[in-house]
Ligand SMILES: NC(=O)C1=CN([C@@H]2O[C@H](COP(=O)(O)OP(=O)(O)OC[C@H]3O[C@@H](n4cnc5c(N)ncnc54)[C@H](OP(=O)(O)O)[C@@H]3O)[C@@H](O)[C@H]2O)C=CC1
Ligand SMILES: O=C(O)CCC(=O)C(=O)O
């Protein structure tokens with residue numbers, strides 16, 4: 413049925429029920445994309461650590477049947493020079509419901525558009541979920557890194573990130589600029605002859621579905637607040653719209669009531685009776701608040717580009733993007749991936765921290781309901797860090813650390829299970 417994807421002989425598909433819960437067989441087939449650059453190093457380590465955790469947790473009763481699917485540079489080698497994201501990869505990620513991927517390269521300026529973004533758009537993976545938590549012993553630039561404990565809900569399908577833009581001096585850019593000037597009365601394009609032009613779509617539906625997930629997460633996980641992060645003072649009808657629609661949704665669907673006349677509002681968590689405050693913060697101020705007063709923020713709901721910046725900034729507060737996991741989610745399909753990219757200067761050197769992709773797999777196991785294996789991964793990560801046998805990124809900041817390779821760190825984790 414596939415041209416190049418080999419479906420494992422054993423194993424079954426994960427399926428989705430009408431209420432969006434999953435049926436996970438004991439031998440689920442899980443597609444993975446190796447990834448470009450350091451994906452070559454970290455993905456095999458992630459697979460090994462997950463297999464060890466599953467074997468240990470379930471004594472052989474359960475096992476993931478991994479199915480490699482292709483994207484990025486490897487896809488061009490398997491399918492042909494111009495095939496970066498084969499249709500059958502997209503079909504497999506959709507059909508098999510739960511998957512994991514390594515990072516994929518996007519060139520700056522020209523060249524192909526982001527495959528990561530294409531994949532999120534094609535599968536409508538509209539939530540980018542990035543939890544930021546501190547592991548004891550991890551070197552951090554903060555005095556009290558344990559106070560940073562946030563979960564980012566980044567809108568994943570809209571915004572300037574959607575890639576609607578036209579190159580400076582191209583016919584399309586000129587046409588759009590002319591339209592803006594002649595038909596929309598725009599006079600503020602400073603250098604119309606040489607401007608590239610980007611379009612920033614932000615919709616009510618796109619905002620509402622993202623914010624709904626963030627608030628529901630706060631309810632389910634007993635979190636005290638959800639902060640809407642935006643630059644709505646400047647971009648009034650996109651980022652400002654996001655803020656207004658988010659507040660409106662909190663009131664309309666969750667019964668939030670304005671505090672002191674608003675716009676902040678709050679409601680009682682129906683599961684715990686505890687107040688959940690919905691507040692907002694302008695993105696530049698937010699970036700200093702998370703450093704100075706991180707304990708005041710728990711769930712973050714934000715637009716695509718802000719979420720991208722905030723993810724890496726917050727990851728740095730708890731030790732860097734070497735241990736920053738993530739998930740791309742639709743209502744039914746989930747594709748897990750690290751926050752970091754392909755770190756090309758380290759590619760193929762068995763050098764970088766595999767922690768982000770391993771923790772992304774941990775999120776995947778929890779999503780599948782395989783809690784025991786997920787718990788084993790967290791516990792062994794904690795023990796590995798406390799043993800101070802760590803990759804270069806931690807070793808360079810830790811006193812008395814022994815630097816290990818990427819695969820070496822995976823081995824330390826497995827020994828600690
Ligand atoms: N989802 C995805 O697939 C993503 C893809 N990308 C793509 O990746 C490519 C490279 O992007 P770039 O801006 O260099 O960002 P990267 O995230 O790839 O790397 C930036 C820096 O982060 C640190 N880092 C990255 N990965 C690790 C790791 N596993 N362990 C420890 N430290 C790590 C390194 O810091 P140091 O130098 O201090 O050692 C590295 O130089 C681009 O093409 C970009 O588009 C980017 C982000 C996400
Ligand atoms: O798609 C890319 O190359 C970059 C994506 C990215 O930085 C992210 O999703 O955090």
Ligand SMILES: [Mg+2]
Nearest residue numbers: 720723724751
């Ligand atoms: Mg990023």
